Amino acid sequence: MEYKDFDRMVNEVEGTSRRSFSPSLTFPALMRKVYVWMTLAMAITGITAYGVANSPAILEMIFGNRLVFWGLIIAELALVFGISGMLNRLSLTTATLMFVAYSVINGAVLSSIFLVYTMESIGNVFFITAGTFGAMALIGYTTKKDLTSMGRILFMALIGLIIATVVNIFVGSTGMQTIISYLGVLIFVGLTAYDSQKIKMMLMDMDAYDEGAQKLALIGALTLYLDFINLFLYLLRIFGGKRE
Numbered sequence: 001m002e003y004k005d006f007d008r009m010v011n012e013v014e015g016t017s018r019r020s021f022s023p024s025l026t027f028p029a030l031m032r033k034v035y036v037w038m039t040l041a042m043a044i045t046g047i048t049a050y051g052v053a054n055s056p057a058i059l060e061m062i063f064g065n066r067l068v069f070w071g072l073i074i075a076e077l078a079l080v081f082g083i084s085g086m087l088n089r090l091s092l093t094t095a096t097l098m099f100v101a102y103s104v105i106n107g108a109v110l111s112s113i114f115l116v117y118t119m120e121s122i123g124n125v126f127f128i129t130a131g132t133f134g135a136m137a138l139i140g141y142t143t144k145k146d147l148t149s150m151g152r153i154l155f156m157a158l159i160g161l162i163i164a165t166v167v168n169i170f171v172g173s174t175g176m177q178t179i180i181s182y183l184g185v186l187i188f189v190g191l192t193a194y195d196s197q198k199i200k201m202m203l204m205d206m207d208a209y210d211e212g213a214q215k216l217a218l219i220g221a222l223t224l225y226l227d228f229i230n231l232f233l234y235l236l237r238i239f240g241g242k243r244e
Contacts, residue, residue: 030203030217037096037221041103042228048107053114062108069109076105083222092211095218102222106229113236121241128239129232136189137224140196151194157187177237184234192227199223 052058062068079102083095090098113122140147161183168176199220206213 026206026209026213027204029209030206030213031200033214033217034199034203034220034224037099037218038225038228041099041221041225044100044103045107045110045229048104049111049114052108052111058108059111059115063112072105072109076102076109079105080222080226084219087215087219090215092214092218095215099218099222103225110229110233113233113240116242117236117240118243121239122236125236125239126232129228129235132189132235133192133228133231136192137196140193141200143193143197147194147197150190151198154187154190154194157183158191161187181234181237185231185238188227188231188234192224192231195220195223195227 052062062072079098083090083098083102087095161180164176164180164183168180202216203213203220206216
């Protein structure tokens with residue numbers, strides 16, 4: 001998934017800010033936006049995934065037709081690139097609708113986990129993920145240590161992880177898949193802390209609760225959403241109990 005350069009996005013939208021709230025009121029409101037949007041996106045994804053998993057016709061349409069499946073994957077990538085790459089040109093409403101659309105499509109694609117893993121193990125891993133994510137987000141938010149250098153290292157590690165995953169698609173090594181899963185957990189645990197700090201720092205610079213600031217909060221929500229989903233999937237590959 002995508003790693004976001006928040007400094008670039010701040011530069012894109014900061015010129016649109018206008019003063020309407022004092023900084024002391026603006027920052028908490030924006031942070032609440034981040035977590036509300038993230039939570040709603042998670043709920044949309046979960047409901048969609050469960051609904052699709054219980055519809056044989058939709059499952060057949062998605063996973064029985066490669067054209068449809070890869071079309072959804074491409075749509076996901078296009079939406080993420082579109083939101084992050086055209087942030088300054090999008091209205092808040094459009095960006096929000098794109099985020100919702102991404103959450104729905106991602107839920108449809110992730111519906112396959114209900115066919116592979118037991119409901120009990122999915123539930124258990126979800127709570128493990130929530131606890132781990134919450135702890136690392138809190139650390140990233142409260143620590144006074146600058147995590148920028150760690151973020152750069154994690155970004156390079158993420159590129160390596162993506163390359164290794166693509167290679168293993170053709171190799172099909174179970175051992176490599178296990179290593180990739182553990183590395184994925186470590187990388188996204190670190191990215192959760194780093195992204196939390198980065199979001200905090202960028203929103204603290206906003207002195208107005210205007211559309212530009214809210215779009216940055218939306219990007220922050222998307223980033224944490226991606227961190228959570230990826231962490232969940234890698235943990236599921238390690239601890240998930242498969243159906244017989």
